[in-house]
Amino acid sequence: MDEGSGRLGVSVTLKGKNQPTAAREAQRDDSSFLRRRICCAMPLAFIAPMMPMLVDEPPEGDEWTHEVKYDGYRSQIIIDKGIRIFTRNGKDWTQAYKFLAEDAASLKLKSAIIDGEIVVLNDRGLPDFGSLRSAIKARPRDLYFVAFDLLHFGGKDLRQTACEERRNILRGLIPAGKHIQFSEAIDASAAEVYRMVDAADLEGMVSKRRDSTYRSGNTYNWKKTKCYSVDEYMLLGVEREAGKAAFALLADRETGEYAGSAFITLERFKREELWARVEAKPGEPPDGMKPRPAALWTKPGMVMRVKHLRGEEMLRHASVEDFWEE
Template sequence: MRLDFILPLMPTLVEQPPEGDDWIHEVKFDGYRSQLVIDEDGTRIFTRNGHDWTAKYRDLVKEAASLGAESAIVDGEIIVLNDKGLSDFGELRKAITSRQHDLYFVAFDLLHLNGHDLRNMALEERREILASMIEPGRRIQFSEALPGDAKAIFQLLDQNGLEGMVSKRRDSKYRSGPSTSWLKAKCYAVDEYELLGVEREAGKPAFALMADRATGCYVGSAFINSSRAIRERLWKRVQEHAGPAPKGMKRPATQWVTPGLIGRVKHLRGEEDLRHASLQDFREEESRSPSG
C-alpha cells in the first residue's frame, strides 16, 4: 500500500501558552517541519509543503529502519544542534549539503501505522505509540512533553535561548491545516540591524526598515513604539542623514538614510525575517562622525 503525503496540522501563534491540564507542552524546534513516510516503496521525507526531499536526507532515510514499521507517516522537525545543544536554523542549511551525519529528525506525531489511519485517535494515544517505536540514542528522536506549569516552562525556554513552545490538546484529533488544537508561543530576541529608512504615512504607525548588518539585505520592518524622545531623536537623525533608496526598493512613503544608523530590534526568535518586531532604540555606528 502506497501512502501519500498528508498536509500538516499548523499551530496558531499566541502571545502566551495556555494554562491547565488539558494541554501537553513541547519545545518548538528551529528547523524544517518534515514528514517521514514509510511504505512498500521504501522511505520518503517531505517538506511541510509536500516537496520530496528524500535525496537531501539520505542518512535519516536509513535511520527510519530503526522504527520497525511496515508502513507509517510520522510528523516531525529536522534539526541540527549547535555547540550549546540548541537547534540552529543557520547551521541546518549547511548540514543538509555537507554534514548529513549532524541531522536529527525529532518526531512528535504519528498519523499512520501499519495500514491504520490514526488521525482520529487522541493525540496522547498517538504519541504513546510513537514513543514506543523510537529507540534511544538514534538520530530519530521523540519530542518529549515538558513537565510543569506552562508559564514556568515558557520562561525557562526563553532564558535558555530556545525558539518557543508548542502546546497541544491531549484529546485532539489530527486535522490538516490551521488549527487551534495546537498553539505555539514564541520567545523574543533583541538584535541589532542596519537602519535603511523610516516609513511614515499620515494616520498610520511609523516603521523602521531594517537590513542584516553582515549582508546589507532587507530583513523586514520594525514598529516604532519607542518613547517620544527616541522617536524625535530618530527622525532628526534620519533627516540629517537622508540618502537614496537602496537598489530595487520602492516605498514612496519612506525617508531613506545613508548607512551608519544601527537599530536595536525586539523580534520573534527563530524567524528568517523580522516578525512582530519593534524598534527599541538606535545608535550611530562608531565609524561615522558623531553629530550629537
C-alpha cells in the first residue's frame, strides 16, 4: 500500500484515541473541507419559525429583553444566490414582496436567513393589520420588513448562538432609512414597556431570554403579552349549554360579518336581562353561517361592548362588558 492509499485507508478504518495524530488531522481536514463544499453547494432552506407563548403578564428580570410585537405577517428572508421571502408556513411569496426583495439585495450580504414581520403602517405610523392584505397588491412599496433575528450568516448556522448575540450581529447589518428595519429592544422594565405599547395602541410586546437559542416551534424562552381593546359589536345570538360557559355570537357593526364569540361574564341580573331579550326577539342565523346546534339567534338591534385581545383577525380572549339596544 503506497503512502497515499495508506492514508486513505487509515482515515476510513481507524477511529478513536488510538488513531495516529497525522491521520486524525487529515480526517478532520478532509471532513471540514467536505462540509464547506456541501454548505456552499446547497442553497439555504426555510427554517420553521420560533414562536412565543402567549402569557398574561410579561416576565421581569435582567435575563429578558423586550420588543414591540408588530401586527403583521411573520416572514423570513433568505439571501444566498438570490433573494427569497417566505411566509411563516414556508410558502415562497417573493413575487408578492418584490420591493422588499430589492431592499434585501441592497444589503449586499452573501448569505443570511433573517426572521421578521412584514407590516404596513396607518396614518399614525402604526402597524395596520387590517390593511396589510390589500396593501400587498395595491401599494407594495408601502410595506416594511421588521427584522428581529438572524438564523444564518456568512456560511454559519447561528441558531445555537445566544439570542442577544444574534441580534447584535443583525443590528450591524441593517442600515437606517430602508424598508427593512431592525426591531430595537426597549431599555425599560417589562411593566413599563407594557404600559408604553398599550398607550401607543400597539398590539403588544415580545420578551426574549438573552441567552436563548433558536428552536423552531412554540417556546417559553420567548413570551408575548398582548394588549386589550374595547370595541362595540352587534349581537347575532348566544350559545348556552348546561354546565358550560355562555357565549355571545357577534358581528362587525359596519360590515355585518361574523367576528367571533365572547364570554358572557356579566352579573346575574344582566345575564337574565340578556336571555329575556334574545328569547323575546328570535332571529335567523346569518347567511353562510356554519350550523351551531346550541345557538339561539336573535334579531338585530343589540349592541355589545366587548374587551378583546388587540391585533387578532377574529375575537380572541374576549368578554362582554355591557350591552344595550341600538
